[in-house]
Amino acid sequence: MESKASAPGKAILFGEHAVVFGQPALAFAVDKRAYVSLKKSSGKKSTIKSTDLNFEASFDLSRGIDILKNQKKGIVNYILGALSLGHDGSPLEIELSMEMPVGAGMGSSAAVTVATLAAAYNLHHKNIDISNLAKKAHEVELMVQGAASPLDTAVSTNGGLVYLDENSEISSHQAYLDNSLILGYTSYRGNTGEMVDSVRKRRERFPQIMDPVIESVGNITRQALKLLSQDNLDKEYLGELMNINQGLLDSMGVNTPELSRMIFNARKYGALGSKITGAGGGGSIIAFCPGKLEEVLHILQKTDSAINADFSKEGVLIHHK
Amino acid sequence: MESKASAPGKAILFGEHAVVFGQPALAFAVDKRAYVSLKKSSGKKSTIKSTDLNFEASFDLSRGIDILKNQKKGIVNYILGALSLGHDGSPLEIELSMEMPVGAGMGSSAAVTVATLAAAYNLHHKNIDISNLAKKAHEVELMVQGAASPLDTAVSTNGGLVYLDENSEISSHQAYLDNSLILGYTSYRGNTGEMVDSVRKRRERFPQIMDPVIESVGNITRQALKLLSQDNLDKEYLGELMNINQGLLDSMGVNTPELSRMIFNARKYGALGSKITGAGGGGSIIAFCPGKLEEVLHILQKTDSAINADFSKEGVLIHHK
Numbered sequence: 001m002e003s004k005a006s007a008p009g010k011a012i013l014f015g016e017h018a019v020v021f022g023q024p025a026l027a028f029a030v031d032k033r034a035y036v037s038l039k040k041s042s043g044k045k046s047t048i049k050s051t052d053l054n055f056e057a058s059f060d061l062s063r064g065i066d067i068l069k070n071q072k073k074g075i076v077n078y079i080l081g082a083l084s085l086g087h088d089g090s091p092l093e094i095e096l097s098m099e100m101p102v103g104a105g106m107g108s109s110a111a112v113t114v115a116t117l118a119a120a121y122n123l124h125h126k127n128i129d130i131s132n133l134a135k136k137a138h139e140v141e142l143m144v145q146g147a148a149s150p151l152d153t154a155v156s157t158n159g160g161l162v163y164l165d166e167n168s169e170i171s172s173h174q175a176y177l178d179n180s181l182i183l184g185y186t187s188y189r190g191n192t193g194e195m196v197d198s199v200r201k202r203r204e205r206f207p208q209i210m211d212p213v214i215e216s217v218g219n220i221t222r223q224a225l226k227l228l229s230q231d232n233l234d235k236e237y238l239g240e241l242m243n244i245n246q247g248l249l250d251s252m253g254v255n256t257p258e259l260s261r262m263i264f265n266a267r268k269y270g271a272l273g274s275k276i277t278g279a280g281g282g283g284s285i286i287a288f289c290p291g292k293l294e295e296v297l298h299i300l301q302k303t304d305s306a307i308n309a310d311f312s313k314e315g316v317l318i319h320h321k
Numbered sequence: 322m323e324s325k326a327s328a329p330g331k332a333i334l335f336g337e338h339a340v341v342f343g344q345p346a347l348a349f350a351v352d353k354r355a356y357v358s359l360k361k362s363s364g365k366k367s368t369i370k371s372t373d374l375n376f377e378a379s380f381d382l383s384r385g386i387d388i389l390k391n392q393k394k395g396i397v398n399y400i401l402g403a404l405s406l407g408h409d410g411s412p413l414e415i416e417l418s419m420e421m422p423v424g425a426g427m428g429s430s431a432a433v434t435v436a437t438l439a440a441a442y443n444l445h446h447k448n449i450d451i452s453n454l455a456k457k458a459h460e461v462e463l464m465v466q467g468a469a470s471p472l473d474t475a476v477s478t479n480g481g482l483v484y485l486d487e488n489s490e491i492s493s494h495q496a497y498l499d500n501s502l503i504l505g506y507t508s509y510r511g512n513t514g515e516m517v518d519s520v521r522k523r524r525e526r527f528p529q530i531m532d533p534v535i536e537s538v539g540n541i542t543r544q545a546l547k548l549l550s551q552d553n554l555d556k557e558y559l560g561e562l563m564n565i566n567q568g569l570l571d572s573m574g575v576n577t578p579e580l581s582r583m584i585f586n587a588r589k590y591g592a593l594g595s596k597i598t599g600a601g602g603g604g605s606i607i608a609f610c611p612g613k614l615e616e617v618l619h620i621l622q623k624t625d626s627a628i629n630a631d632f633s634k635e636g637v638l639i640h641h642k
Contacts, residue, residue: 202561208540209565212533216572219529240523244530244572251537251568257585264578 004037004319005118008312009100010107010155011183011277011286014245015164015221017199017252019149023218024166026225027107027151028175029159030183030309032099034111035319036079038119041091048076050096062089075102078113081140086120101305104185105278109144110152113137118316133157133316134170147193159315163225166218175228177311180235180290182297183277184266184306186258190281198281199252213248220245239272239288246275254280262300263287269295325358325640326439329633330421331428331476332504332598332607335566336485336542338520338573340470343487344539347546348428348472349496350480351504351630353421355432356640357400359440362412369397371417383410396423399434402461407441422626425506426599430465431473434458439637454478454637455491468514480636484546487539496549498632501556501611503618504598505587505627507579511602519602520573534569541566560593560609567596575601583621584608590616 008029015025041047045058057076061083079094102108114137121128134150134157141148154170155162161175203210220241227238246263249255259276262285266274270292277286289296293308300306329350336346362368366379378397382404400415423429435458442449455471455478462469475491476483482496524531541562548559567584570576580597583606587595591613598607610617614629621627 202565205558205561206544206565209537209544209562212537212540213565213569216530216533216537219533223527223530237526240526241530243574244523244527244534247568247570247572247574247576248534249568250571251565253564253568255568257582257589260581260585261578264581268578 001123002037002039002321003119003123004035005115005122005316006033006035006319007111007114007118007156007316008033008159008314009111009309010152011181011309012105013277013286014224014241015217016276016278016280017196017249017254018214018217018221019164020196020200021203021214022166023214024221025151025164026161026221027155028161028177029155029312029315030100030106031312032106032307032309034100034108034115035097036112036115036119037095038123039093041093043091046092046094048079048094048096050098052098053096053102061087061092075109075112077144078109078140079116081144082113082116082137083120085136085140086117087123100309101185103189105284106183106309107152107156110137110141110156113140114153114156114316118318122318128318130157130315157316160313161228161311173225173229175311176231176233177228179293179310180288181308181310182266182287182289182293182300182306183284183309184262184287184300184304185284186256186262186282186304188258188282190254190279190283192279195254195279195281199254202253210252213251217245217248235272235288235290242273242275242286242288243267249276249280256280256282258282258304259285262304265299266296269299271296322444323358323360323642324440324444325356326436326443326637327354327356327640328432328435328439328477328637329354329480329635330432330630331473332502332630333426334598334607335545335562336538337597337599337601338517338570338575339535339538339542340472340485341517341521342524342535344535345487345542345546346472346485347482347542348476349482349498350476350633350636351421351427352633353427353628353630355421355429355436356418357433357436357440358416359444360414362414364412367413367415369400369415369417371419373419374417374423382408382413396430396433398465399430399461400437402465403434403437403458404441406457406461407438408444421630422506424510426605427504427630428473428477431458431462431477434461435474435477435637439639443639449639451478451636478637481634482549482632494546494550496632497552497554498549500614500631501609502629502631503587503608503610503614503621503627504605504630505583505608505621505625506605507577507583507603507625509579509603511575511600511604513600516575516600516602520575523574531573534572538566538569556593556609556611563594563596563609564588570597570601577601577603579603579625580606583625586620587617590620592617
């Protein structure tokens with residue numbers, strides 16, 4: 001029997017870093033997904049294969065979570081972590097296919113985790129409860145990474161627009177963002193932990209200066225949620241909020257020359273707003289460019305990588321044959 | 322008889338734009354000056370000549386301030402404006418020499434105005450009272466530009482470090498910044514009025530978001546004044562304040578790709594801090610690079626213009642033969 005599931009990647013629209021200091025964050029599911037298929041194997045070992053990511057490996061799943069100890073960090077660990085919760089340890093043929101880059105701030109690990117858990121539950125004919133799935137996926141991220149925001153796994157499970165409020169409560173929302181979003185990413189991947197740490201240090205050194213900045217980002221995120229909930233989206237307003245948030249991220253010290261170049265190029269070629277998405281220090285930018293997708297994609301791809309990564313309502317899905 | 326005077330240009334260290342909303346600003350005189358010499362002429366008309374700026378013209382000074390009406394905006398207008406207050410209208414041979422670029426945010430117009438007024442007072446054997454000179458020079462800037470901050474003329478008159486406080490009161494301070502400052506400027510000059518206007522509009526559209534930003538800039542400027550008044554300057558701290566202020570200027574919308582490139586290049590080659598100085602939208606950056614002057618000058622000059630423009634205690638000076 002084969003079981004296949006998929007889950008979307010995410011992009012943070014507003015609030016990265018400020019979220020660490022109790023401010024809200026707003027993220028959305030993108031139409032780029034991770035697909036995981038599980039098939040009971042007749043062999044003794046489990047195999048894992050990904051053509052997209054160009055790797056193949058084999059494991060003894062019956063060793064459970066201990067297997068992680070000897071692994072290099074990587075996307076495979078999320079699959080193994082998820083299977084330690086959702087599978088009985090019997091041999092599997094695992095296939096992973098990815099529509100998004102790994103480690104570029106698009107929540108690839110959360111997408112893979114959610115898809116693996118869903119595929120495992122389905123394989124074992126377990127009922128899939130969405131809020132329980134998100135919770136379990138967050139547990140896997142904690143297990144693999146040590147620390148993790150519940151936002152990524154919530155987006156990958158729920159799809160749509162997800163708001164993490166001041167009390168770390170998650171809510172899902174509809175949004176009217178169609179065919180207007182681009183993610184650009186540099187070849188250099190920032191280290192999220194280091195970035196979070198450096199922002200915390202800057203805040204400790206300059207509380208009177210950084211606290212108003214963090215509050216301002218919080219106000220941006222709250223206004224953006226209201227704005228996006230309206231039928232008739234004021235696109236210029238949304239773009240300007242992104243541009244302001246970008247400056248505030250720069251003031252936190254997480255901007256780089258490469259990210260800045262992409263951000264300015266996107267605006268020059270028609271983006272109404274562009275900003276770092278995720279922790280910065282490398283990684284990705286998001287550009288909001290209604291009517292200018294081709295132009296902005298073209299200019300970003302000249303120096304870096306960029307994809308059209310639109311808002312997606314779909315969260316986790318089981319793919320029946 | 323010939324009378325010659327000079328006055329320094331300035332650089333804003335902290336607080337540009339926030340100053341419009343009642344926050345303080347901190348600027349310093351640089352070791353680049355404007356020199357004005359006045360000589361009674363035997364001809365009927367007055368002549369003005371500047372080898373540095375490559376121009377020559379003639380005027381009827383007896384027409385007083387009305388002469389400005391037919392002039393294009395330019396540095397000459399400040400000379401004519403100053404002479405309408407400090408001179409009797411009789412024909413002069415005027416020479417102007419400039420050690421700084423015009424219109425690059427270095428306060429060239431204030432320097433020229435202060436130097437012209439001082440040269441005129443000296444020509445007429447009038448006593449030069451520093452605080453009255455600064456006041457008159459500000460009047461000239463108002464006359465020529467319509468609006469002007471008293472900061473530039475105060476710096477050009479007093480020299481040193483000048484603080485414009487929350488009540489628009491000016492005070493002079495000592496600072497311990499030696500041989501560590503670079504000004505970089507793009508060929509494109511921002512329009513100060515337009516920039517001030519666009520920041521005001523952004524603040525009107527997003528008061529809850531921009532007010533904390535403006536407050537944060539105010540806190541930076543207040544902390545910087547305290548910091549610079551200490552014997553034993555914490556250079557890293559000063560640099561970090563500059564970098565934070567830069568992000569906040571970006572969030573106000575006055576950053577450009579060219580300024581950003583210079584700012585990141587300066588940091589990459591050793592600057593402890595770098596930021597826009599002045600209104601932005603083009604114009605200048607300031608980089609604080611103790612021990613790395615040559616490296617930073619070199620990299621900035623590859624794509625743009627840059628000069629070593631150090632802190633100067635000297636304000637307006639009369640040059641006796």
